[in-house]
Amino acid sequence: MDVLLIHVLNSLLYASVLFLIAGGLSLIYGVMRIVNLAHGNIYAFGAYVTAWVVGSVAAGASMPVWLVLLPVGAVATAILGAGLEPTLLRPFYKRAEEYQLLCTFGLLMILEDVMRLFWGPYPLSASALFEGFGSLTFGESIYPTYNFLVIGVGAAAAIFLWAFIYRTKFGVVLRATSQNMRMASALGVNVNRVYVEAFTLGCFMAGLGGAIIVPSQSAVLGMGVDALVLSFIVVVIGGLGSLEGALVGAIIVGFVREAGITWFAEIELAVLYLIAALVLLVRPAGLFGRP
Amino acid sequence: MSVPPSRPRPASSTARALRVAVPVVVLLALVPLILPAYGAILLAYGLVMAIAALGFNLLLGYTGLLSFGHSAYFGVGAYAVALMVKYLKVGSMELFLVGAIVAAVLITALFGVVCVRYTTIFFGILTLALSQVLWSLAFKFFWVTGGTDGLRVPTPSLFAGLVTGSGDKIVFMSHAYYYYVLIVFCLCVALMWVIVNSPFGMALQAIRDNETRAEFVGVRIWRYRWVAFLVSGVFTGLAGALWVPLNGLTTPDIMHWTFSGEIVFMTVLGGFRSFAGPIIGAVVFNYLKTYAVGYTVYWQLLLGAVLVGLVLSLPTGIVGTAGRLAARLQGRH
Amino acid sequence: MSLLVTKDLVKWFGDTHAVDHVNFTVKESEVLALIGSNGAGKTTLVNLISGLFRPDGGQILFRDQDVTHQSVHGRIKAGIARSFQLVNLFDQLTALDNVALTIFSREGKIANPVALAASDSAVWDEAHDILRLFGLEPKARVLAGGVSQGERKLLDVAVAYALRPKLLFLDEPTSGVSTREKAPIMDTVTSVVRSQGISAAIIEHDMDVVFNYSDRIVAMHQGAILADGTPDEIRRNDTVTTTLIGTTEPR
Numbered sequence: 041m042d043v044l045l046i047h048v049l050n051s052l053l054y055a056s057v058l059f060l061i062a063g064g065l066s067l068i069y070g071v072m073r074i075v076n077l078a079h080g081n082i083y084a085f086g087a088y089v090t091a092w093v094v095g096s097v098a099a100g101a102s103m104p105v106w107l108v109l110l111p112v113g114a115v116a117t118a119i120l121g122a123g124l125e126p127t128l129l130r131p132f133y134k135r136a137e138e139y140q141l142l143c144t145f146g147l148l149m150i151l152e153d154v155m156r157l158f159w160g161p162y163p164l165s166a167s168a169l170f171e172g173f174g175s176l177t178f179g180e181s182i183y184p185t186y187n188f189l190v191i192g193v194g195a196a197a198a199i200f201l202w203a204f205i206y207r208t209k210f211g212v213v214l215r216a217t218s219q220n221m222r223m224a225s226a227l228g229v230n231v232n233r234v235y236v237e238a239f240t241l242g243c244f245m246a247g248l249g250g251a252i253i254v255p256s257q258s259a260v261l262g263m264g265v266d267a268l269v270l271s272f273i274v275v276v277i278g279g280l281g282s283l284e285g286a287l288v289g290a291i292i293v294g295f296v297r298e299a300g301i302t303w304f305a306e307i308e309l310a311v312l313y314l315i316a317a318l319v320l321l322v323r324p325a326g327l328f329g330r331p
Numbered sequence: 332m333s334v335p336p337s338r339p340r341p342a343s344s345t346a347r348a349l350r351v352a353v354p355v356v357v358l359l360a361l362v363p364l365i366l367p368a369y370g371a372i373l374l375a376y377g378l379v380m381a382i383a384a385l386g387f388n389l390l391l392g393y394t395g396l397l398s399f400g401h402s403a404y405f406g407v408g409a410y411a412v413a414l415m416v417k418y419l420k421v422g423s424m425e426l427f428l429v430g431a432i433v434a435a436v437l438i439t440a441l442f443g444v445v446c447v448r449y450t451t452i453f454f455g456i457l458t459l460a461l462s463q464v465l466w467s468l469a470f471k472f473f474w475v476t477g478g479t480d481g482l483r484v485p486t487p488s489l490f491a492g493l494v495t496g497s498g499d500k501i502v503f504m505s506h507a508y509y510y511y512v513l514i515v516f517c518l519c520v521a522l523m524w525v526i527v528n529s530p531f532g533m534a535l536q537a538i539r540d541n542e543t544r545a546e547f548v549g550v551r552i553w554r555y556r557w558v559a560f561l562v563s564g565v566f567t568g569l570a571g572a573l574w575v576p577l578n579g580l581t582t583p584d585i586m587h588w589t590f591s592g593e594i595v596f597m598t599v600l601g602g603f604r605s606f607a608g609p610i611i612g613a614v615v616f617n618y619l620k621t622y623a624v625g626y627t628v629y630w631q632l633l634l635g636a637v638l639v640g641l642v643l644s645l646p647t648g649i650v651g652t653a654g655r656l657a658a659r660l661q662g663r664h
Numbered sequence: 665m666s667l668l669v670t671k672d673l674v675k676w677f678g679d680t681h682a683v684d685h686v687n688f689t690v691k692e693s694e695v696l697a698l699i700g701s702n703g704a705g706k707t708t709l710v711n712l713i714s715g716l717f718r719p720d721g722g723q724i725l726f727r728d729q730d731v732t733h734q735s736v737h738g739r740i741k742a743g744i745a746r747s748f749q750l751v752n753l754f755d756q757l758t759a760l761d762n763v764a765l766t767i768f769s770r771e772g773k774i775a776n777p778v779a780l781a782a783s784d785s786a787v788w789d790e791a792h793d794i795l796r797l798f799g800l801e802p803k804a805r806v807l808a809g810g811v812s813q814g815e816r817k818l819l820d821v822a823v824a825y826a827l828r829p830k831l832l833f834l835d836e837p838t839s840g841v842s843t844r845e846k847a848p849i850m851d852t853v854t855s856v857v858r859s860q861g862i863s864a865a866i867i868e869h870d871m872d873v874v875f876n877y878s879d880r881i882v883a884m885h886q887g888a889i890l891a892d893g894t895p896d897e898i899r900r901n902d903t904v905t906t907t908l909i910g911t912t913e914p915r
Contacts, residue, residue, distance in 0.1 A: 075452045137451045142595070151635075525778055525780060533761065534775075540757065548765065550769055550774060
């Protein structure tokens with residue numbers, strides 16, 4: 041029974057991080073109709089920044105300091121996003137989609153090497169924070185307490201986002217712009233500002249995913265593209281542009297991956313692709329997506 | 332209104348193309364006699380990449396589909412050759428090419444069925460994802476593929492065993508093998524020219540320009556995209572097969588997305604809205620890479636920055652920009 | 665003789681009856697105008713018949729063949745073609761290429777990847793002929809994206825015509841075109857269509873065009889057919905006038 045509980049917790053852990061990444065991707069697409077191929081590397085960048093600050097710069101400090109510094113990765117990616125949108129994305133809104141894809145792919149390559157430039161080719165970790173949380177014992181199993189923080193952050197993010205989008209004025213503006221950009225603009229909404237804000241929020245979410253997971257597993261080159269591919273599966277299942285879809289998709293992928301790792305280690309990625317392929321065949325828009 | 336001549340059509344464009352191509356081929360044929368061995372081998376690499384980019388651009392420039400996973404097909408071609416050496420003890424280049432084509436057809440047919448139902452964003456990520464799956468399989472099944480160590484491929488015999496690489500390897504690569512690559516390159520270019528100028532090629536361009544109208548003119552979108560995907564992958568797989576003997580070794584790296592990025596880059600560099608763009612882009616890129624890699628480890632950063640710059644300001648690439656400059660010099664604009 | 669008959673054709677969009685049990689006919693060799701306010705269901709009807717949408721109920725019979733569940737490709741082969749309200753052309757191909765491509769497709773030659781398209785002179789000759797028919801010959805070598813709006817509209821019709829259909833649907837062929845250009849466009853289109861014995865069903869909002877060029881008018885409202893008759897009959901039909909214009913009282 042404890043073993044089952046551990047599997048469930050691991051699935052939720054994975055789902056939390058995936059929700060943050062895929063949710064950011066979906067939010068950006070929902071509002072701006074663009075897909076940032078570098079989104080996975082934004083997540084990676086957030087992980088690296090947090091690992092560096094918490095694991096290297098503040099290595100000698102104490103737990104409270106580390107906790108305060110933990111979200112720094114998300115702040116860094118938010119700033120990055122705010123800078124990228126007006127400079128590298130806005131010129132492409134009116135052009136054919138290929139150009140936008142090419143540009144964000146170039147950005148993907150740039151970010152990959154920027155991380156190597158800043159932090160070298162070896163993994164960067166913040167394990168002291170992770171270990172400082174200790175572990176819980178139930179029955180015969182031990183489970184790291186830190187993972188509960190990750191799951192908690194994921195759940196809190198989901199609730200916060202829901203409230204933000206459905207209960208605040210900014211959320212209304214966001215939804216209006218996503219549904220009908222021209223109309224919103226005609227009603228006086230500053231679409232450019234909404235776009236920057238949405239993109240920044242999406243990058244913040246991705247960076248947060250990286251920040252909270254990095255104490256539990258190191259930041260390593262290549263994690264960005266892996267994350268991109270996985271969040272792609274999440275949005276295929278959940279529907280591109282839908283936050284509920286990102287949540288449900290993340291949970292599904294989290295559980296399937298955990299099951300896959302336990303029983304079919306070699307082909308765990310293939311099982312996920314099979315599910316994605318099935319969803320694409322049966323319901324191309326995803327469970328919650330708009331076609 | 333006078334009756335215009337019925338057809339001064341691009342049969343003349345093929346004639347025009349030949350007038351450019353023939354001197355170029357002659358020049359290329361003279362290379363081993365003019366340049367040192369290293370120069371010929373480098374150019375051989377460039378011609379191989381040109382075949383890969385040519386295949387890639389059938390999808391991008393002519394069908395409007397941007398694939399981020401073409402490294403997969405290059406890798407399939409390369410590994411097909413390596414596995415033929417390992418398990419079948421084959422040493423004939425012709426058999427290598429056949430094996431690579433068969434393998435590429437199988438993989439692209441399968442991947443194509445999944446990918447061509449979608450366009451732009453989903454197509455792009457799907458191709459990227461599928462190539463990453465292949466890459467990770469090349470690692471996981473290391474007892475077959477040699478894992479990170481890869482598989483070695485010895486010098487093959489050419490022209491059904493008539494020419495063997497029993498002598499000096501450098502001489503073989505810079506002469507016999509170079510000419511072999513050149514011949515295959517010319518055949519590929521000729522075949523691709525016919526394909527894009529055929530009724531089928533027109534249909535692809537129609538699909539690129541206006542999917543709905545293409546359907547309402549009677550073109551079966553899905554089917555034609557799939558065939559284009561197949562042809563594109565096979566050309567790239569063929570390039571992979573030609574590459575392996577040059578390199579002597581194949582590793583999972585060539586199936587990684589970074590290599591797909593290079594194929595995309597070289598095509599955009601040359602100009603993806605033209606026939607010759609990918610060829611020129613590939614050859615130029617090959618030289619750039621050889622010299623730049625010596626200068627910096629941050630090769631991806633450079634590529635990415637230049638790609639973004641190209642897309643922002645010079646989207647038509649070398650060929651397109653050169654064309655505009657030439658037109659301006661002739662005072663047409 | 666009825667070329668096309670629809671029986672109780674139905675299409676829902678959410679809760680709305682876009683097309684509500686419509687019995688629509690087109691006879692051989694006639695020019696028919698399909699009128700109605702926006703949202704009346706005209707374009708949806710054409711989309712259903714041409715195959716862009718699948719109906720939720722009812723039947724479509726073309727030359728006594730049931731085409732209700734046929735693919736777009738099948739309907740084109742049977743003889744139904746259409747142009748689009750927002751001009752839909754292959755902008756990076758020349759006007760000549762646009763038509764030639766259509767002919768290649770019609771002739772079943774389009775699947776051929778190993779023959780130079782340029783070598784099939786019969787196709788190119790016919791493409792020139794068609795362009796000439798529509799007065800577009802001078803623009804043969806211009807990219808479709810680069811000709812004037814009126815010419816694009818004509819080219820759109822020419823491409824549909826190149827399929828040699830028996831029934832041609834034209835969705836607002838004069839919309840977005842200056843008043844001056846409307847008559848020449850309609851003159852060209854109707855003369856081509858009549859001389860070849862093709863039936864044309866034209867969605868139009870411009871009443872001058874409708875009354876001057878059609879043999880028969882079908883008026884739609886809220887998904888159903890309101891009236892069906894000759895221009896004179898429709899002109900005298902108070903219901904139509906009230907529904908489409910608002911009142912029979914002279915202004």
